[in-house]
Amino acid sequence: MMNISRALRAAVAALAIAVATTIAATPATAAPLPTVVLVHGAFADSSSWDGVAAQLRARGYSVVTPENPLRGPANDAAAIQRTLDAIAGPVVLVGHSYGGTVISNVHDPKVESLVYIAAFAPVRGEFAQLALDPIRFPGSQLLPPALQLKIVDDPRGLAGRNLDAFVAPDRFHDVFAQDVTPETAAQMSARQHSIAVVANLEPSGPPSWADTPSWYLVSGEDRVIPASSERFMAQRMGATTSEIPASHASLVSHPTEVAELVESAAAH
Incomplete structure (x- = not known):
């Protein structure tokens, strides 16, 4: 009986060691x-993100590309917030062009x-058009x-938001x-x-980038927002x-x- 008891204890001890070793060797669940939310800017639509979205999805990310109403920072930030309300987990929020104004107000x-x-x-109280100031930041060809301007029928009835700007088709490629x-x-x-013309003239609210880690990708040959303006804003906000x-x-x-930049921000 003594030998059987010792053998049983030895077997139990060996099993315990094996279980502990297996647990230690099992990687923690990642x-x-x-979720990556990609917000387009003016003179574009959500399809402008197709190439980026495809690459992120191939890397395992869930990607959402909502339509940006382009009516003004407060209105458009509220629209993007409704998209975020339907997402359960953490989010990387990405904005292109005027979309940056929108995500700054979310x-x-x-x-x-x-x-x-x-x-x-x-920054708070600033409107987007100031970033195109030809004296401080010369070079924009968005003139x-x-x-061009046109009258639109805005079914939401937002006052003053039925005068819209767009890029002339024959100048779109070059500009x-x-x-x-x-x-x-x-x-x-x-x-x-x-x-809406007034969208770029509406003062922005307190910026979300003030207390959220931020990344900025400057377009060095930008003919819409001069690269000097982009560098200024990126430095001011302390962005990577x-x-x-x-x-x-x-x-x-x-x-x-x-x-790749979005993935860097997701991994911070």
Whole structure:
């Protein structure tokens, strides 16, 4: 009986060691990847993110590309907030161009990081048009005749928001996206959404980037928002900044670099 008892105890001890070793060797369950929400800017639509979204999804991210109403920072931030309300986990919020103004006005604790792609990043009380000041930041070609106006029927009845701006089709390639093919530029131009003129004149609220880690990708050959303006805003907000030789439409012409920056922000 003594030998059997000793053998049993030895077997139990060996099993316990084996179980402990297996547990120690099993890697901890990785935290779920954040959902990436990509917010387009003016003169574009959600399809402008297609290349970036495809790369992020291939890397395992859930990606959402809501339509930005382009009516003004407060209204548009509320629209993006409704998208965030339907997301359970952490979020990386990304904005291109005017989309940067929008994400700067979104305040949601689920947003763990912000990414700005050739984007406006206003301080409180500032409106986006100031970033195009030709004296401080010369070089924008987003001027008439490239920039055109039209009257739109706004079913929401937002006062003063039925005068819209858009980029003339014959100037879209040269001004907005000079580093994509003419065919791609033509498709982008045909899908562009106009923006309420007052949207870029509406004072921004307290910026979310003030208390959220932020990344900024400067387009060094931007003909819409001058690169000098982008560098100024990125430095002012204390963003982790990088730069590529790209047009304003870097998300279309350089989707790999944009996706890699978003992934860096997701991994911080």
